[in-house]
Amino acid sequence: MSESSRPTSRPTPGQSTGGSAKRADMVTIADVARHAGVAVSTVSYVLSGKRAISASTRERVLASVRGLGYHPNAGARALASKRANVIALVLPLRSGMHLPVLMQFATAVVTTARQFDHDVLLMTADEGPAGLRRIAASAMVDGIVLMDVEMHDPRVPLLRDLERPSVLIGFPADPSGLTCVDLDFYRAGQVCVEHLAGLGHRTIALLGAPAVVYDRDTGFAHRTRAGFAETAQRHGIAAIAQPCEENFEAVVQEVAGLLARAPDLSALVVHNEAAVGQVLAALPTLGRRVPEEISVVAICPDEVAERASPALTSVLIPAEEVGRQAVSLLMRKLEGEPVPEGTLLPPRLTVRASTAAAPPPDQVRSRRVPTGSPAG
Amino acid sequence: MSESSRPTSRPTPGQSTGGSAKRADMVTIADVARHAGVAVSTVSYVLSGKRAISASTRERVLASVRGLGYHPNAGARALASKRANVIALVLPLRSGMHLPVLMQFATAVVTTARQFDHDVLLMTADEGPAGLRRIAASAMVDGIVLMDVEMHDPRVPLLRDLERPSVLIGFPADPSGLTCVDLDFYRAGQVCVEHLAGLGHRTIALLGAPAVVYDRDTGFAHRTRAGFAETAQRHGIAAIAQPCEENFEAVVQEVAGLLARAPDLSALVVHNEAAVGQVLAALPTLGRRVPEEISVVAICPDEVAERASPALTSVLIPAEEVGRQAVSLLMRKLEGEPVPEGTLLPPRLTVRASTAAAPPPDQVRSRRVPTGSPAG
DNA sequence: CCGCTTGCTCGAAGCGCTTCGACTGTCGCC
DNA sequence: GGCGACAGTCGAAGCGCTTCGAGCAAGCGG
Numbered sequence: 001m002s003e004s005s006r007p008t009s010r011p012t013p014g015q016s017t018g019g020s021a022k023r024a025d026m027v028t029i030a031d032v033a034r035h036a037g038v039a040v041s042t043v044s045y046v047l048s049g050k051r052a053i054s055a056s057t058r059e060r061v062l063a064s065v066r067g068l069g070y071h072p073n074a075g076a077r078a079l080a081s082k083r084a085n086v087i088a089l090v091l092p093l094r095s096g097m098h099l100p101v102l103m104q105f106a107t108a109v110v111t112t113a114r115q116f117d118h119d120v121l122l123m124t125a126d127e128g129p130a131g132l133r134r135i136a137a138s139a140m141v142d143g144i145v146l147m148d149v150e151m152h153d154p155r156v157p158l159l160r161d162l163e164r165p166s167v168l169i170g171f172p173a174d175p176s177g178l179t180c181v182d183l184d185f186y187r188a189g190q191v192c193v194e195h196l197a198g199l200g201h202r203t204i205a206l207l208g209a210p211a212v213v214y215d216r217d218t219g220f221a222h223r224t225r226a227g228f229a230e231t232a233q234r235h236g237i238a239a240i241a242q243p244c245e246e247n248f249e250a251v252v253q254e255v256a257g258l259l260a261r262a263p264d265l266s267a268l269v270v271h272n273e274a275a276v277g278q279v280l281a282a283l284p285t286l287g288r289r290v291p292e293e294i295s296v297v298a299i300c301p302d303e304v305a306e307r308a309s310p311a312l313t314s315v316l317i318p319a320e321e322v323g324r325q326a327v328s329l330l331m332r333k334l335e336g337e338p339v340p341e342g343t344l345l346p347p348r349l350t351v352r353a354s355t356a357a358a359p360p361p362d363q364v365r366s367r368r369v370p371t372g373s374p375a376g
Numbered sequence: 377m378s379e380s381s382r383p384t385s386r387p388t389p390g391q392s393t394g395g396s397a398k399r400a401d402m403v404t405i406a407d408v409a410r411h412a413g414v415a416v417s418t419v420s421y422v423l424s425g426k427r428a429i430s431a432s433t434r435e436r437v438l439a440s441v442r443g444l445g446y447h448p449n450a451g452a453r454a455l456a457s458k459r460a461n462v463i464a465l466v467l468p469l470r471s472g473m474h475l476p477v478l479m480q481f482a483t484a485v486v487t488t489a490r491q492f493d494h495d496v497l498l499m500t501a502d503e504g505p506a507g508l509r510r511i512a513a514s515a516m517v518d519g520i521v522l523m524d525v526e527m528h529d530p531r532v533p534l535l536r537d538l539e540r541p542s543v544l545i546g547f548p549a550d551p552s553g554l555t556c557v558d559l560d561f562y563r564a565g566q567v568c569v570e571h572l573a574g575l576g577h578r579t580i581a582l583l584g585a586p587a588v589v590y591d592r593d594t595g596f597a598h599r600t601r602a603g604f605a606e607t608a609q610r611h612g613i614a615a616i617a618q619p620c621e622e623n624f625e626a627v628v629q630e631v632a633g634l635l636a637r638a639p640d641l642s643a644l645v646v647h648n649e650a651a652v653g654q655v656l657a658a659l660p661t662l663g664r665r666v667p668e669e670i671s672v673v674a675i676c677p678d679e680v681a682e683r684a685s686p687a688l689t690s691v692l693i694p695a696e697e698v699g700r701q702a703v704s705l706l707m708r709k710l711e712g713e714p715v716p717e718g719t720l721l722p723p724r725l726t727v728r729a730s731t732a733a734a735p736p737p738d739q740v741r742s743r744r745v746p747t748g749s750p751a752g
Numbered sequence: 753c754c755g756c757t758t759g760c761t762c763g764a765a766g767c768g769c770t771t772c773g774a775c776t777g778t779c780g781c782c
Numbered sequence: 783g784g785c786g787a788c789a790g791t792c793g794a795a796g797c798g799c800t801t802c803g804a805g806c807a808a809g810c811g812g
Contacts, residue, residue: 026515026539028798039762044800051801052759071513075460076798078451079767089498093483100475107469110500119516122465122498124486137447139402139768140462140495163402248685274683281657307650309624404768415792420770427771428789452768455797515798754812762805767798775792781785 027070036064047072078139085118087330088141090132092125092148101273101301101319102147105169108323109145116331118142129158136164143330145169149180151217165333167326171219175342179333181325184344185220185299188315189227191349192269192297193235195313200358201295203238203264207254207279208271211243224271224299238262246274252282259286266358267295273317276300280308280354291356302350310353318345403446412440423448454515461494463706464517466508468501468524477649477677477695478523481545484699485521492707494518505534512540519706521545525556527593541709543702547595551718555709557701560720561596561675564691565603567725568645568673569611571689576734577671579614579640583630583655584647587619600647600675614638622650628658635662642734643671649693652676656684656730667732678726686729694721 033040038061045051046061053061064070078084089109091102110120121141123131125148132155135141144166146155151173159166160177168180189206196204206228208214209221225241232239240262244254259265270276276298280290288294290310298305298314305314322345329339409416414433421427422437429437440446454460465485467478486496497517499507501524508531511517520542522531527549535542536553544556565582572580582604584590585597601617608615616638620630635641646652652674656666664670666686674681674690681690698721705715 027513029800030798040799041763041801042761045761048800051761054760057760069509069513071510073455073798074514074516075451075454076767077800079449079455079769080798080800082767082800084451086497093487099479103475103479106498107500110498111502114503119511120498121462122482122486122496124483126487127490133445134447135495137403137445138450140450247683277653307623406768416769417771417793418791421791424770427791430790433790449768451799452797453770455799456768456770458770458797756810756812758807758809760806760808763803765800765802767800770795770797772795773793776790777788778790779786779788781787782783 026073027068029070029072031068032061032064032070035068036061082139084140084142086121086141087113087118087327088121088123088132088135088144090123090125090144090146100303101317104301104319105147105323108320109327112324112327116327118327118331129155132158132162136162142334143167145326145330149219151219151222165330167330167333169322169326171342173217173219177341179329179339179341179343181322181329181343182220182345183317183322184346185223186227187344188299188347189224189229189269189271190231191315191347192299193228193231193237193239195297195349195351195355196267196269196295197231197235197237199267199295199355201237201267202358203262204232204267204269205239205258205262205265206241206269206271207244207251207258207275208241209243210245210272214243221271228269238264240265244272244275246272246278248278248281251275251278252285255279255282256286259288265294267297267355269297269299271299273298273300273304276304276312277308280310280312291354293359295355295358297349297355305350305352308354313350313352313355315347315349318348321345402449403444405446405448407444408437408440408446411444412437458515460516460518462497462517463489463494463703464497464499464508464511464520466499466501466520466522476679477693480677480695481523481699484696485703488700488703492703494703494707505531508534508538512538518710519543521702521706525595527595527598541706543706543709545698545702547718549593549595553717555705555715555717555719557698557705557719558596558721559693559698560722561599562603563720564675564723565600565605565645565647566607567691567723568675569604569607569613569615571673571725571727571731572643572645572671573607573611573613575643575671575731577613577643578734579638580608580643580645581615581634581638581641582617582645582647583620583627583634583651584617585619586621586648590619597647604645614640616641620648620651622648622654624654624657627651627654628661631655631658632662635664641670643673643731645673645675647675649674649676649680652680652688653684656686656688667730669735671731671734673725673731681726681728684730689726689728689731691723691725694724697721 029040029043033043036043038057042053042057043061046053046058089106091106113120121135123135132144141164143164146166147169149156149168149170149172153172156172168178170182171180193204206225208225213221229239229241240258242254242258244251268279270279279296283290283294290296296312298312300314300317301319302316305312325343329343332339405416405419409419412419414437418429418433419437422429422434465482467482489496497511499511508520517540519540522542523545525532525544525546525548529548532548544554546558547556569580582601584601589597605615605617616634618630618634620627644655646655655672659666659670666672672688674688676690676693677695678690678692681688701719705719708715
């Protein structure tokens, strides 16, 4: 019984228990109208701006709104206007996407949505198609932003003929009839290779996501790999692509394996945010200094790249920009405006300390290769 | 004009543009009632279970519900029942909290809320008290879960007399009249020290959050430090507490500084998830093998501890459990049930590979202290 | 001076749901 | 046989808002 201001836990009959709303301070539009001496509809029009209201009336109404601390009841508004002013954000539960990127993205979505006077309902992917159907059918949200779409995502067909507009982050195999946004991962792979090619590297490798990510047909992983491989080929550069798990032992093993397969290897493209720090830790262990003996380019958020040592040359994952775009597109769809089906954000490569000109071939050849066991 | 199934972008007047809802398939309770041959209220009672309905009627209604794919309109329901079946989750935007923990937590909140048939509205802390007031007053949510509460959080007084129940993650300076949940960080610090004491360590240090986190009076940081310091004192152990920034250079510098100040140092408690990997990378550089020469205990999620090399002895941050608890408590408050004001989750320490018996003192003393330059 | 537009405001009809009170049988019991 | 109790169902009154049509005064051209 130590509560002071409000009885959080007094189940006394006949008086409202602390848990529920106090009816008292629920100001309604009728209260505002009465206070301002106008009709309810006038208040509504002042607030929505959908009809002309004289300046004097508007001021009076707005003063009452402020004075009474009026906030329109969301349910009533949704019911009457058929617009909830809420969008759904569907995030993947499972890993594979790096968490920080996800948070950055979610944050951008919320912030942008608020700028459009919308709120965000958070869903996890594990409710699956049924969850989407539920929130759509219940008119709880006006539109849906969906993250981490797979190539053959079971939710995609549903979205196509759902009664609410949606925007996908990532491209499914068949994006027709949908609105999709993403970083242009193909060009991201390309840009990395071109940067390295310009530095004279002739043998490079891509250290990618865990194998499972490729296996479940995740578009961005495949597209990066394609951009990497095709660009390397066009430049006549030897290129290996290698999935990689996200623990230190695996990283060391994969990197050592790459060095064994390609002794000339002078550059690494790392598209795995969780592994990137471990790659930097592993390389010195394997006798390669960064960037003198081996260059590293990462595809990751700037934050990760800057925090690493040495700071990483990187193509940033513009989570924030993607989030903003996604919401903006959704808002336009809500207004019934036409929007492009696909929006690919151009990658931007930032040069930092982890890339340098390729070492001269002879130096590479003659380098000792220290391992756990002596290499003779 | 490549769209096939639906005209997403045809602003033709007189027909609904693709963005908005197709009125057609919005099944209402009246449709269900008609289809089942009962009154609207009967359908409502079947669905809510608030009045007895004969088995035969119930079956008929439920069949119609399924057949028509009925989902109650959330706005209408909220309006009539004064319950939105939505809770707000307020997450901090800014750093200081480690992102993965945050995501884990958010995920747990959503999942648990769904089990209680509630959805989750995602807010960021940057809307501040005004945002809370808005969602509360608009009846958009029934209750609020607030993360990352600071000792003197400006939102706390507001929450106290808001008309909606709330649960805080973390304890403000004065938690009276509120409901708070958190890991018991004091005991977490304590448990770490006791583990090390049991292994015979006599000189230990706490590597904590960045200084700014302490400065803004973040409860968990202070409480961990207190638990650490007081327990060490009780055991007669020399203990240093040191804030730490989250980049490699700073980590190396802080650790080197600690070793210089306390050459006998044989164990480190790291309460900084972003730095923990860097600490492990830095120690060998500074000539200390883990755990032979120096033990490391971390306070971090199991995932981080397991992925590290060597695997870290750690007290896990039970983000999931905290999220579940928070939602459960909120639901009980929504039912008007009494709930405890404070819930402290006991820490659990998992022993892994990063802690070992303290090295004998003489060995410690005689150890060479290598630096960046080759050590012979 | 009439009738028209124009600008501003009001009243009322819902939106789809919950919930209260009332109604209809059935049953058990004096 | 009449009465209350009770289970099961229905109708209607809102919940707080938006929006439509209408009203009314003022302004204006013919």
